[in-house]
Amino acid sequence: MAQVLQVVINGILLGGIYALLGVGMTMMFGIVKLTNLAHGEFVIIGSYASTLIAQAIGVDPILTLVVTVPLMFLIGMGLQSGLINRVMMIGSEPALLVTFGLSIILADALLLLFSADAQRANVPYNISSIKISAGLSISVLDLIVFCIALVTIIILSLFLKKTYLGRSIRATSDDTEAASLMGVNVKRTYAIAMGIAMATAAIAGLCVAMKWVYYPSSGGSYLLTSFGVVVIGGMGSIPGTLVAGLILGLAQVIGGANYGQLIAYVLMVVFLAVRPQGLFSK
Amino acid sequence: MSEPMLKVEGVQAKYGDFIAVSSATLDVPEKQIVSLIGSNGAGKSTLMDTIAGLHKPSAGKIYFKGEDITGLPAEKIVTKGLALVPQGSRCFVRMTVEDNLIMGSFPKFARKKCAESLERVYELFPVLKEKRNDLSGSLSGGQRQMVAVGRALMTNPEMILFDEISLGLAPTIIKDIYARIKEINKQGTTIVLVEQDTHRAIKTAELVHVMLKGQVVLSGAPKDLGEDEIKKAYFGI
Amino acid sequence: METKSLASAHKPIKVLDGLVMWIVCAVVVVALYALGVTGALPNNTMRYLFKIFLYITMGSMWNLMSGFTGMTSLGQQVFVGIAGYSVAVMTTTYKMSFWMGILVGAVIAIIFALILSFVLFRMSGMYFAVATWLVSEAVSTWFTSWKYVNQGGGMTVRTTQIPRIGSLYLMALTLCVLAVVVIFLLLRTKTGLGLTAMRDDADAASSVGVNLFKSKLLCYIICCLFIALAGGLFFLNKGSVLPSSAFGIDWTVSMVFIVIIGGIGTVSGPILGAIVYVLLDEFLSHYPGWSNIILGAIAILVIIFLPDGIMGTLQKKLHFEIFSQKRFSEHKKDKKIEDAANAA
Numbered sequence: 001m002a003q004v005l006q007v008v009i010n011g012i013l014l015g016g017i018y019a020l021l022g023v024g025m026t027m028m029f030g031i032v033k034l035t036n037l038a039h040g041e042f043v044i045i046g047s048y049a050s051t052l053i054a055q056a057i058g059v060d061p062i063l064t065l066v067v068t069v070p071l072m073f074l075i076g077m078g079l080q081s082g083l084i085n086r087v088m089m090i091g092s093e094p095a096l097l098v099t100f101g102l103s104i105i106l107a108d109a110l111l112l113l114f115s116a117d118a119q120r121a122n123v124p125y126n127i128s129s130i131k132i133s134a135g136l137s138i139s140v141l142d143l144i145v146f147c148i149a150l151v152t153i154i155i156l157s158l159f160l161k162k163t164y165l166g167r168s169i170r171a172t173s174d175d176t177e178a179a180s181l182m183g184v185n186v187k188r189t190y191a192i193a194m195g196i197a198m199a200t201a202a203i204a205g206l207c208v209a210m211k212w213v214y215y216p217s218s219g220g221s222y223l224l225t226s227f228g229v230v231v232i233g234g235m236g237s238i239p240g241t242l243v244a245g246l247i248l249g250l251a252q253v254i255g256g257a258n259y260g261q262l263i264a265y266v267l268m269v270v271f272l273a274v275r276p277q278g279l280f281s282k
Numbered sequence: 283m284s285e286p287m288l289k290v291e292g293v294q295a296k297y298g299d300f301i302a303v304s305s306a307t308l309d310v311p312e313k314q315i316v317s318l319i320g321s322n323g324a325g326k327s328t329l330m331d332t333i334a335g336l337h338k339p340s341a342g343k344i345y346f347k348g349e350d351i352t353g354l355p356a357e358k359i360v361t362k363g364l365a366l367v368p369q370g371s372r373c374f375v376r377m378t379v380e381d382n383l384i385m386g387s388f389p390k391f392a393r394k395k396c397a398e399s400l401e402r403v404y405e406l407f408p409v410l411k412e413k414r415n416d417l418s419g420s421l422s423g424g425q426r427q428m429v430a431v432g433r434a435l436m437t438n439p440e441m442i443l444f445d446e447i448s449l450g451l452a453p454t455i456i457k458d459i460y461a462r463i464k465e466i467n468k469q470g471t472t473i474v475l476v477e478q479d480t481h482r483a484i485k486t487a488e489l490v491h492v493m494l495k496g497q498v499v500l501s502g503a504p505k506d507l508g509e510d511e512i513k514k515a516y517f518g519i
Numbered sequence: 520m521e522t523k524s525l526a527s528a529h530k531p532i533k534v535l536d537g538l539v540m541w542i543v544c545a546v547v548v549v550a551l552y553a554l555g556v557t558g559a560l561p562n563n564t565m566r567y568l569f570k571i572f573l574y575i576t577m578g579s580m581w582n583l584m585s586g587f588t589g590m591t592s593l594g595q596q597v598f599v600g601i602a603g604y605s606v607a608v609m610t611t612t613y614k615m616s617f618w619m620g621i622l623v624g625a626v627i628a629i630i631f632a633l634i635l636s637f638v639l640f641r642m643s644g645m646y647f648a649v650a651t652w653l654v655s656e657a658v659s660t661w662f663t664s665w666k667y668v669n670q671g672g673g674m675t676v677r678t679t680q681i682p683r684i685g686s687l688y689l690m691a692l693t694l695c696v697l698a699v700v701v702i703f704l705l706l707r708t709k710t711g712l713g714l715t716a717m718r719d720d721a722d723a724a725s726s727v728g729v730n731l732f733k734s735k736l737l738c739y740i741i742c743c744l745f746i747a748l749a750g751g752l753f754f755l756n757k758g759s760v761l762p763s764s765a766f767g768i769d770w771t772v773s774m775v776f777i778v779i780i781g782g783i784g785t786v787s788g789p790i791l792g793a794i795v796y797v798l799l800d801e802f803l804s805h806y807p808g809w810s811n812i813i814l815g816a817i818a819i820l821v822i823i824f825l826p827d828g829i830m831g832t833l834q835k836k837l838h839f840e841i842f843s844q845k846r847f848s849e850h851k852k853d854k855k856i857e858d859a860a861n862a863a
Contacts, residue, residue: 171385180357183357
């Protein structure tokens with residue numbers, strides 16, 4: 001019994017980080033109508049940024065978010081307004097291929113810069129855990145990562161619900177022309193959405209760096225996980241993202257080291273085939 | 283005669299090589315209700331989209347309150363006090379009624395008056411207050427049109443363009459919405475009504491423009507023109 | 520009502536597929552065969568040409584899917600990998616000839632493609648693209664932990680079974696010629712016309728009676744088969760196969776690059792694109808680590824400034840076509856105009 005509970009707890013904790021990975025992807029998908037194939041690389045860039053800054057000035061990696069989040073937000077805005085808005089005028093297929101090109105460029109640029117060595121952001125609470133009962137415990141790190149993810153997602157959904165800017169982002173996602181009739185600059189809104197997606201990638205990157213070892217080439221698998229979250233949850237749906245994260249987290253934990261990834265991939269393909277609009281889409 | 287509030291001079295609008303509006307010239311005097319009528323495909327909607335900035339004109343000039351607004355993007359034009367209620371309401375279907383309305387006060391100057399405008403809209407359309415927490419996608423066609431009208435009002439416009447607001451609605455609902463539009467006009471807003479129904483347009487408007495094949499072919503007060511002449515222009519006979 | 524402006528939209532297009540064109544093509548192909556058979560070419564040159572032939576095959580097939588039928592796949596590498604492993608398993612584990620390996624690879628590829636089609640054809644656009652990638656990653660993950668294929672350690676092709684470059688050259692040339700001819704003929708059949716119609720407007724195509732599923736399936740199977748054959752030859756020459764190299768996203772990178780550079784939706788584009796790619800790749804191998812960065816940057820610049828690729832732009836500018844096929848931008852233009860007319 002304790003064993004089953006342990007698996008469920010681990011799965012849920014893992015699901016938090018998956019949801020966070022997917023939330024940036026789902027924003028781009030739902031609002032900009034763009035599949036950003038470079039999302040995984042953005043996450044890994046966030047991992048490197050947090051790891052390196054933390055090492056350089058000797059602070060807890062979590063504190064590096066103060067720098068990485070605004071920085072990635074600005075880079076995202078610049079990327080969208082400088083490049084992707086332009087390509088999207090040509091068509092959606094070219095835009096997809098441009099993000100694919102970006103992902104390839106970024107992965108190899110990371111390789112050139114940092115070599116293929118494994119990296120990890122070290123934290124003092126790496127191995128501590130809270131014992132609940134015999135055979136049942138919660139890793140402190142996992143809990144912290146889960147809380148970071150949850151807080152990020154809650155703040156983001158409040159922002160989208162309650163602020164003028166957030167409403168304008170949702171309005172743009174519903175109907176770009178009608179939004180522009182309300183005074184919304186659609187291209188600027190796209191840039192902001194990309195900025196936010198990048199900012200969430202920075203946070204997800206930090207979580208990845210604290211939890212697992214990563215390489216310059218790790219982006220691909222995180223992209224697929226993010227995509228899986230979007231597919232299972234339904235594009236543009238934040239509650240869907242949370243549930244999908246949990247489903248994938250559980251699948252991963254149940255499958256274990258050998259088959260976790262495989263089960264997750266198969267699950268995604270099945271969802272794509274059976275219910276491509278996702279669980280939480282109307 | 284004083285300068286008209288909206289002046290459209292020889293506007294041409296194209297989709298690729300297809301010319302939807304070849305040369306449209308019309309005036310809209312301040313505080314009036316003006317109708318633009320024409321059969322399906324005459325270019326009325328394209329002209330409205332072009333005035334509101336959703337579509338760039340390929341020739342001609344558009345002046346609003348004496349200011350040249352030709353080719354400005356929609357998000358700029360709405361800040362000048364010119365709003366469009368687009369064809370088919372175009373509500374933000376995944377947002378609540380109230381969020382839809384609040385979106386209307388997105389322009390900076392409108393935000394200060396948000397609460398006040400919201401009150402005004404709810405007074406005009408009490409049913410929207412009842413349904414304010416419902417998703418606008420769940421509303422009936424007529425209610426969606428109300429949301430679209432309310433949303434346009436929230437931008438504090440001095441002029442509103444209504445693009446075929448009666449399309450697909452039941453006659454009683456159309457009557458109701460037209461009554462509201464007259465009320466909005468009485469409160470000081472200039473109105474442009476795009477219509478296919480000549481009869482209704484003539485009854486409501488003080489000035490009528492008739493469009494045929496991308497051009498404005500007839501303009502004048504309905505009482506001066508008479509229904510027959512308008513109908514002839516409408517069908518191009 | 521505005522029909523006159525419709526007609527003036529484009530000049531007539533000259534089609535260069537007359538007798539002269541065919542003679543030139545035939546001469547080039549015969550010359551390439553003659554050079555291979557007589558052994559007049561140095562081995563190194565043959566190796567380059569071998570690579571070019573394989574990439575023409577794969578690029579053309581990717582183009583058939585994406586450029587002509589609108590199925591943009593990011594996972595065709597799964598068939599490269601399956602074929603590579605088939606050659607290794609057949610020659611090393613079962614001590615059979617490499618022909619058997621290539622045959623088994625082709626058969627498995629067709630069966631796998633058939634199974635996948637039931638899942639993948641329910642999607643389109645970006646869903647299709649990412650789903651194909653997911654499938655490929657899933658297979659890659661499976662091979663990495665599958666004992667039968669030596670897990671992540673990879674396998675080798677039995678060395679006595681690796682043919683000399685002269686024979687490989689001829690096989691690759693044959694495959695490449697076959698690929699281009701098959702695509703050319705396919706696009707001229709009713710099925711092919713239906714496929715291009717489907718890419719431009721799926722609803723309209725099905726309403727005029729194009730059997731979408733059958734046409735797409737045929738196209739997809741052909742594509743997977745040829746990519747598997749090319750992959751089999753590639754690893755037969757290479758001699759060893761690893762999950763990371765067999766199922767690597769790099770395969771898709773090169774196919775996409777070749778098609779984008781050459782011109783998506785043109786038959787001749789991928790041929791030019793493959794030549795550019797192999798030469799560029801060779802040149803970039805002097806700058807280790809930079810090759811994908813530069814290829815990616817070039818591809819992005821081409822998408823922005825030459826969205827029709829080299830051949831597509833040339834054809835538009837000079838109003839000619841090699842291997843007549845209707846370019847889709849023309850179709851799209853017409854469709855937009857119709858839409859606009861309907862809207863107004």
